[in-house]
Amino acid sequence: MITAGVDLAAEPKGTALAVIEWGEAPRGGGGGGLARATLTSLTLGVAxxxxxxxxxxxxxxxxDCALGWPDEFVQFVVAHHGGETFDxxxxxxxxxxxxxxxxxxxxVVQERTGRWPLSVSTDRLGLTAMRAAGLLARIAERGIAVDRSGAGLVVEIYPVASxxxxxxxxxxxxxxxARRAxxxxDLLAAAPWFDVRGFRSLMLGSTDAFDAVVAALATRSAAIGLADEPGERMLARAxxxxxxxxxxxxxxxxxEPG
Incomplete structure (x- = not known):
């Protein structure tokens, strides 16, 4: 399996991309059949x-970016733009x-972590979300089905919450x-099976690079069914x-072996 994580910014500057390859450790060699993960690429300034x-x-x-806007916000803006009288x-x-x-x-993020993420409607994250919308269109042009609920190839990830x-x-x-170091x-001690190769210095020097690596790890959770899903009631909204x-x-x- 190969997973990738993107720490998206409004422009290529500040955007990082990490790719992790997952493979099985040989049984009988002390690995117990556990998977191994190797960071094969880490790139900054990504278009x-x-x-x-x-x-x-x-x-x-x-x-790592909101892939859409709240339903209520969209409805409010459309009504206001259309000149509907606001009660x-x-x-x-x-x-x-x-x-x-x-x-x-x-x-749900607030309930599970105790902290609110940035608002895509009212914070600067909105600029990045506009880029994300264009990026999803580019991916869809390649014939890849995009489902913002995370059911397809693309999934929304929140590195710091992960x-x-x-x-x-x-x-x-x-x-x-120093705190990032x-x-x-701590991360590598908790995940001794993760080989970051020669990329540790880049992770240390760039928060964007580090977050992209964490995003690629968290993407594995989604890929193997160990991540929150919206459920049938929330699927259309998601x-x-x-x-x-x-x-x-x-x-x-x-x-761990499945």
Missing amino acids: DELIADTAERVDKLGI PAVDGGIDWRRTLAYRETDR LRLWGLVTTGYRADV ELID RREGWVALPTGSLQSLV
């Missing part, structure tokens, strides 16, 4: 074309506005190189809004 090319050769592609009584205050700001999957759910401390790692060491595939197992579960 859409390379991501679309990569989509054609991997089994699952994880993108002030509809504005129920901040709680009502949060229905426009957050997707259903964002609420790390927290795996029991790793993420405080300060994005801004502090500690986190990389296909419009996108759905974050949060890991439901440990790091070790990524390599």
Whole structure:
């Protein structure tokens, strides 16, 4: 199996792409049949074309970015743009506005992690989401079916939430190189089966690169059925809004025999 993770930014600068190959360790040699993972490539300054090319050769592609907007937000903007009269009584205050700001999957993320992700409607993430929409179109042009719920090749990934759910401390790692070094060491200690080859220095020097690697790991969770899925009740909504595939197992579960 091959998984890829994209830490998407509004432009190629700040965008990173990681590819991990998963293989079986020889039985009888101390590996117990556990899978092994090798980071085969890690690239910075990535344009859409390379991501679309990569989509054609991997089994699952994880993108760290919202893949859609909240239904309520879309309906509100369309009505407002069309000049429909806005009833002030509809504005129920901040709680009502949060229905426009957050997707259903964002609420699940908050419930599982205790933290709200960035709002695709009201934060700068919106610029990146616009790029993501174009990227999904490029991938679809290659004949690859795109399902924003994560059921197809592409899945939405949230690296920092994945790390927290795996029991790793993420405080300060994005801004502090020393903290990131500690986190990389903790990650590799928890996943001794993961070979990052010569890419550790790039992971250390670039938060984008590190997040892309984590995204590629978390994408494995989705690929083997160990990640949150929207369920039948939320499926149609998830296909419009996108759905974050949060890991439901440990790091070790990524390599345990099925």
